[in-house]
Amino acid sequence: MDAVIKYIVANPLVAVGIFTALLSSVVIIFREDIRDFFHKRIFKIEKDFLVGNWRCKWEIETPNDYEPRVITDQIRILTLRKGTFDGESLNSWGHPYEIKGFATPLGVSFSFRGKGDAKDFVGVVLIRREGTSAKTMEGQWSQFYKENKFYEGKIEMVKDNKRNA
Numbered sequence: 001m002d003a004v005i006k007y008i009v010a011n012p013l014v015a016v017g018i019f020t021a022l023l024s025s026v027v028i029i030f031r032e033d034i035r036d037f038f039h040k041r042i043f044k045i046e047k048d049f050l051v052g053n054w055r056c057k058w059e060i061e062t063p064n065d066y067e068p069r070v071i072t073d074q075i076r077i078l079t080l081r082k083g084t085f086d087g088e089s090l091n092s093w094g095h096p097y098e099i100k101g102f103a104t105p106l107g108v109s110f111s112f113r114g115k116g117d118a119k120d121f122v123g124v125v126l127i128r129r130e131g132t133s134a135k136t137m138e139g140q141w142s143q144f145y146k147e148n149k150f151y152e153g154k155i156e157m158v159k160d161n162k163r164n165a
Contacts (some may be wrong), residue, residue, distance in 0.1 A: 053160040061153040135159045
C-alpha cells in the first residue's frame with residue numbers, strides 16, 4: 001500500500017486521473033438528483049420572474065419613414081417549463097399574435113406570429129436580462145410584414161404588477 005501512495009505522490013498526473021475518475025463516478029451516480037436540483041432552482045426563479053403580463057413599447061427604427069414611431073401593447077406569458085415559454089398578445093391595435101420563446105439567466109428570446117388575417121406578421125425579439133428580479137427588460141426586435149418589408153427597432157418590456165386576469 002505504501003508503494004502505491006509513493007507512486008501517486010511522485011506522479012501528480014496519476015493523482016489527478018484518480019481524482020477525476022472518482023468525481024466522474026459520483027456525478028454519474030447522482031446525475032438525476034443534481035439535474036433536478038438545478039432545474040428546480042433555476043426554472044422556479046424563471047417562472048416567478050417571467051410568467052404574467054408585460055407592457056411593451058416597440059420603437060420602430062427601420063423603416064425610418066414608418067408612422068407611428070412607437071407602438072405600445074401588452075403581452076401575457078402563459079406558461080414556462082424548463083426554459084421554454086408560450087404567450088399571446090393582448091394588444092388593442094388590431095394584430096393579435098402568439099409567442100414562443102426561451103428564457104435563460106442571460107436573456108430572453110421569442111418569436112411571434114400573427115393570428116388569423118395577420119398570419120404573415122412574423123418576427124423575433126432578443127432581450128438582455130438584468131437579474132432575476134428585474135421589472136424591466138430591454139432589447140431588439142425584427143420582423144417581416146406586408147409585402148416582405150423588413151421592420152426593426154428597440155423594445156422595452158415592463159412587468160405589469162396588476163393581477164393577471
